[in-house]
Amino acid sequence: MDLVIIGNGIAGITAARHVRKLDAGARITVISAETDHFYSRTALMYIYMGDMTYTHTKPYEDGFWKKNRIDLLRDYVERVDTDARCLHLRSGGTLRFDKLLLATGSVPRFAGWPGEDARGVQGFYSMQDLDRMEADTAGVQHAVVVGGGLIGVELAEMLHTREIGVTLLVRSDWYLPAALPEEEGRMVNDHIRARGIDLRLKTELAEVLTDDAGRVRAVRTNHGDEVGAQWVGIAIGVAPNIRFLEGSGIETDRGILVDRYMETNVPGVFAAGDCAQHRTPPPERPPLEPLWYAGREQGATAAFGITDRVRPYAPGVFFNSAKFFDLEWQVYGRLQTTLPEHERTLYWQHPTAEKAIRLNYAFAADTSGDGAAVPRLTAVNVMGIRYRHDVCTHWITEGTGIETVLQNLGAANFDPEFTPQHEADFVAQYNRQTGRSLTLKRRRGWRQRLDVLAGS
Amino acid sequence: MTTQTLDRPRAERTAQAPFPLSADRPSFDQVPTYDPSLSLTGNPAYHPSAGQKVALAAVGLAALACLAGWASGTGFSGLLMAVVVLGFGGGGVAYAWLTYGRGHAGTHNHGIMFSAQQARGHAGWLWGILLTGLYVLVYWFPQYLAGLVAVFDPISNLLGYPEGSRQWVMYGSFYTLAVATMGVRAMLKYRHVRYQRIRTASVMFCQLVFGYSLPYLLVFFGQPELYLHYFWPLDYDGLWPDTFGWMPLAALIFGAAMIFIGTPVLTYFFGKRWYCSWVCGCGGLAETAGDPYRHLSDKSLRAWRIERWMIHGVLAFIVLTTLILWANAQWGVLGPVAEGFKKWYVFFIGLMFAGVIGVGFYPVFGSRVWCRFGCPMAAILGLQQRFFSRFRITTNGSQCISCGNCSTYCEMGIDVRWYAQRGQNIVRASCVGCGVCSAVCPRGVLSLESGPLTARFGTPQNNLIEDLDILDAS
Ligand SMILES: Cc1cc2nc3c(=O)[nH]c(=O)nc-3n(C[C@H](O)[C@H](O)[C@H](O)COP(=O)(O)OP(=O)(O)OC[C@H]3O[C@@H](n4cnc5c(N)ncnc54)[C@H](O)[C@@H]3O)c2cc1C
Ligand code: SF4
Ligand code: SF4
Numbered sequence: 001m002d003l004v005i006i007g008n009g010i011a012g013i014t015a016a017r018h019v020r021k022l023d024a025g026a027r028i029t030v031i032s033a034e035t036d037h038f039y040s041r042t043a044l045m046y047i048y049m050g051d052m053t054y055t056h057t058k059p060y061e062d063g064f065w066k067k068n069r070i071d072l073l074r075d076y077v078e079r080v081d082t083d084a085r086c087l088h089l090r091s092g093g094t095l096r097f098d099k100l101l102l103a104t105g106s107v108p109r110f111a112g113w114p115g116e117d118a119r120g121v122q123g124f125y126s127m128q129d130l131d132r133m134e135a136d137t138a139g140v141q142h143a144v145v146v147g148g149g150l151i152g153v154e155l156a157e158m159l160h161t162r163e164i165g166v167t168l169l170v171r172s173d174w175y176l177p178a179a180l181p182e183e184e185g186r187m188v189n190d191h192i193r194a195r196g197i198d199l200r201l202k203t204e205l206a207e208v209l210t211d212d213a214g215r216v217r218a219v220r221t222n223h224g225d226e227v228g229a230q231w232v233g234i235a236i237g238v239a240p241n242i243r244f245l246e247g248s249g250i251e252t253d254r255g256i257l258v259d260r261y262m263e264t265n266v267p268g269v270f271a272a273g274d275c276a277q278h279r280t281p282p283p284e285r286p287p288l289e290p291l292w293y294a295g296r297e298q299g300a301t302a303a304f305g306i307t308d309r310v311r312p313y314a315p316g317v318f319f320n321s322a323k324f325f326d327l328e329w330q331v332y333g334r335l336q337t338t339l340p341e342h343e344r345t346l347y348w349q350h351p352t353a354e355k356a357i358r359l360n361y362a363f364a365a366d367t368s369g370d371g372a373a374v375p376r377l378t379a380v381n382v383m384g385i386r387y388r389h390d391v392c393t394h395w396i397t398e399g400t401g402i403e404t405v406l407q408n409l410g411a412a413n414f415d416p417e418f419t420p421q422h423e424a425d426f427v428a429q430y431n432r433q434t435g436r437s438l439t440l441k442r443r444r445g446w447r448q449r450l451d452v453l454a455g456s
Numbered sequence: 457m458t459t460q461t462l463d464r465p466r467a468e469r470t471a472q473a474p475f476p477l478s479a480d481r482p483s484f485d486q487v488p489t490y491d492p493s494l495s496l497t498g499n500p501a502y503h504p505s506a507g508q509k510v511a512l513a514a515v516g517l518a519a520l521a522c523l524a525g526w527a528s529g530t531g532f533s534g535l536l537m538a539v540v541v542l543g544f545g546g547g548g549v550a551y552a553w554l555t556y557g558r559g560h561a562g563t564h565n566h567g568i569m570f571s572a573q574q575a576r577g578h579a580g581w582l583w584g585i586l587l588t589g590l591y592v593l594v595y596w597f598p599q600y601l602a603g604l605v606a607v608f609d610p611i612s613n614l615l616g617y618p619e620g621s622r623q624w625v626m627y628g629s630f631y632t633l634a635v636a637t638m639g640v641r642a643m644l645k646y647r648h649v650r651y652q653r654i655r656t657a658s659v660m661f662c663q664l665v666f667g668y669s670l671p672y673l674l675v676f677f678g679q680p681e682l683y684l685h686y687f688w689p690l691d692y693d694g695l696w697p698d699t700f701g702w703m704p705l706a707a708l709i710f711g712a713a714m715i716f717i718g719t720p721v722l723t724y725f726f727g728k729r730w731y732c733s734w735v736c737g738c739g740g741l742a743e744t745a746g747d748p749y750r751h752l753s754d755k756s757l758r759a760w761r762i763e764r765w766m767i768h769g770v771l772a773f774i775v776l777t778t779l780i781l782w783a784n785a786q787w788g789v790l791g792p793v794a795e796g797f798k799k800w801y802v803f804f805i806g807l808m809f810a811g812v813i814g815v816g817f818y819p820v821f822g823s824r825v826w827c828r829f830g831c832p833m834a835a836i837l838g839l840q841q842r843f844f845s846r847f848r849i850t851t852n853g854s855q856c857i858s859c860g861n862c863s864t865y866c867e868m869g870i871d872v873r874w875y876a877q878r879g880q881n882i883v884r885a886s887c888v889g890c891g892v893c894s895a896v897c898p899r900g901v902l903s904l905e906s907g908p909l910t911a912r913f914g915t916p917q918n919n920l921i922e923d924l925d926i927l928d929a930s
Pocket of ligand 1: 006007008009010011012031032033034035041042043044045075076077078103104105106124125126150151154241244272273274275289290291292293295321322857
């Protein structure tokens with residue numbers, strides 16, 4: 001089998017590694033126009049900040065690919081011919097395939113603002129973007145970042161380390177309202193502001209103003225304010241990178257449409273990662289999942305499909321994490337930011353430190369046959385505290401009762417040793433609010449974790 | 457502006473610009489995004505404040521005092537010693553405070569890769585050569601350092617240290633000063649993690665008390681100079697026959713009990729970290745003065761292969777040497793051969809490796825070269841940790857984003873990310889449990905823990921199938 005993979009990101013590379021294990025005879029070629037080797041896109045910011053170099057961000061040594069017979073090709077695919085089953089490359093050649101995996105990732109979204117083509121205005125996604133940012137931010141005094149997402153705050157931090165002033169324009173009332181409830185979102189707002197970032201909420205970009213040389217000199221917001229800036233980062237989101245597929249016969253909507261095996265409408269042609277769109281998303285999942293973790297899982301799933309094995313995409317309980325400057329965030333389960341009728345929330349916040357724990361739970365009356373509705377854990381959200389993936393997922397999958405969770409909450413703690421633990425405070429607050437008298441039975445530790453997972 | 461335009465990628469830009477092909481930018485490997493220059497730091501954001509400049513000036517003054525002492529030969533040593541200690545210590549602490557102590561706590565390794573001094577630039581090489589040169593002089597040609605040695609005469613006089621071995625007082629004083637000053641820096645740098653504060657305090661305490669004050673106090677009271685935190689085989693003569701001539705019996709029993717009973721028991725419960733990053737003086741220097749260079753360790757598979765041969769080779773060497781020395785002491789059969797073994801061990805391993813290469817090359821090979829490739833104590837602890845210890849670094853399910861911070865800042869050159877990204881626990885002989893991988897991870901993926909022996913490796917979470925083998929022969 002001749003397998004060609006377009007894209008050497010997490011989705012394409014996970015697929016390549018899995019196919020190599022599943023089919024020792026397959027010929028595997030990975031094409032990318034971006035870099036020679038797989039690197040971790042999530043670490044781009046650390047290269048700019050000087051924490052790491054490009055070499056540090058490569059998860060595998062360069063010799064790994066040859067050793068595992070995965071051929072790498074640096075080129076740009078101009079066109080996919082699904083009838084002749086071949087690719088047309090920018091360098092002029094063509095490449096034949098039996099099976100094809102499209103793992104082409106995303107491109108930054110722009111909104112069509114006046115002046116957005118000015119020099120010094122850019123999105124942030126690729127190594128080339130980093131290169132351009134390095135060149136265009138040299139000597140810059142002030143920058144504007146547009147977008148209240150995870151890349152927006154990364155850009156703000158990056159610029160901050162170069163002592164460039166930052167105005168951050170965010171459309172909503174607090175940071176990341178799609179994922180964070182108000183309390184946590186406001187904690188992020190304060191955290192960002194404390195770093196000296198000029199965070200402007202409920203503010204959008206209206207226009208980019210340029211100088212005579214066609215370089216950005218300022219932006220105008222939707223409130224009519226003008227903010228002087230010599231560099232503008234656009235981080236309002238990403239869209240699947242699929243334009244080069246026009247006319248290929250591969251069905252697309254916002255992304256490349258795939259079934260549960262990550263296969264497109266063209267047999268033998270698969271898609272995975274940011275560029276893929278589920279025709280029928282798994283329960284509680286959106287059709288597009290532009291996340292590192294989803295790319296990894298989808299790439300592995302595609303490898304099974306490519307080697308003709310039946311293994312549908314089943315990503316399990318949702319999770320995510322990020323870091324806003326120095327504030328870490330982890331979430332397990334689908335956290336509803338506006339509570340549906342049958343859901344409740346328990347929220348605890350440290351009186352002084354930037355730490356918070358939230359447990360959401362639901363009265364799942366419909367599933368309990370015995371009448372009494374047991375409130376069951378649905379989601380865990382922690383700020384400035386680390387929680388265990390497997391323990392939280394276990395509770396959510398099992399639908400563990402909220403009071404059982406509370407009594408064992410310490411077992412979920414994953415902070416480094418000697419870190420003060422706050423689960424007892426959480427339970428005490430619950431007791432105060434409800435008049436109950438629960439006690440915390442477990443503290444952090446490996447043994448505690450095993451006990452919980454074993455269900456004892 | 458309608459929502460419809462908002463949702464569409466901007467056509468022109470995606471069509472043209474994003475992929476400058478080979479001609480523009482052949483590879484990101486060859487061309488660093490930012491060039492470290494000859495300056496102390498190439499970090500474009502590094503503008504030392506007035507306070508930082510004053511602190512640096514104090515350090516510079518101390519360096520000048522060293523030079524002056526060295527050039528003068530002897531004389532006004534009390535004054536010079538005060539300037540050296542206060543300049544390096546006070547200036548260093550002040551600088552660390554101004555850099556890490558104020559403002560927001562958190563992992564801030566920004567600019568390290570732009571720093572010529574920390575990223576193996578010209579300044580790093582120069583500093584490495586200078587340190588190495590000093591080691592060579594201290595070990596083999598102390599007469600050329602007479603003036604510098606004399607700077608610490610106030611201490612040597614107090615102790616009644618004999619002429620001719622006073623360079624060890626100078627060396628010990630600098631060593632301890634470095635651990636103390638840079639220890640404060642490490643505590644400030646990692647102050648957001650309590651594990652780091654406690655652990656650093658522990659290595660500083662052990663060096664200040666067991667590595668400096670206590671031995672000199674013993675000397676002051678006319679007792680033998682004992683270092684209670686070093687045991688055979690790291691303190692190689694700790695169990696050699698000659699030791700019986702001068703070491704108090706209690707100290708010998710303590711040393712033997714520590715290596716044969718204390719070490720396995722403690723390592724079983726806590727991993728080798730109880731020693732390597734909490735107690736040991738070599739580890740203490742690495743964790744404090746060596747911290748700015750921790751990322752320079754070699755992460756390649758090749759280095760790992762070399763490591764396993766070398767460190768176990770050294771262990772075999774010291775065991776053999778000790779056995780031969782004892783056989784010789786008992787039966788006197790091996791005569792010169794035994795002496796030869798001893799001489800070569802002391803020269804190559806004790807001095808060249810542990811000292812000259814181990815510390816002199818900090819700015820080139822990183823801070824734990826000796827601990828990783830050469831230390832026989834680490835070899836023993838490592839075998840115990842790998843095969844019989846409750847210690848492991850737990851990986852938090854699937855949360856790893858493969859960013860590489862953990863591997864980059866692992867001073868032992870362990871490719872932590874390899875395990876973390878496949879969702880598997882890290883059980884490695886060389887891990888000294890410094891905890892920095894856990895501290896720098898931006899996604900809360902790693903935690904140092906002890907638990908039952910069973911299942912401590914864990915099963916990979918993120919690979920639907922067993923991954924390609926990391927050590928597959930090529
Ligand atoms: C700065 C940044 C930070 C992020 N941080 C996080 C995070 O913390 N957590 C998280 O979950 N997610 C994060 N993400 C999102 C995550 O990185 C992506 O979801 C993931 O990398 C997508 O992987 P992929 O394999 O689908 O595609 P990509 O990694 O985008 O790989 C696609 C590759 O294909 C190449 N390509 C595309 N078209 C062609 C063509 N026609 N010919 C040749 N090559 C082509 C592209 O150049 C690219 O190299 C972040 C993203 C960015 C940009
Ligand atoms: S693996 Fe982590 S704890 Fe162990 S030596 Fe490396 S950085 Fe330190
Ligand atoms: S474990 Fe943490 S630091 Fe290491 S690669 Fe994964 S996310 Fe990055």
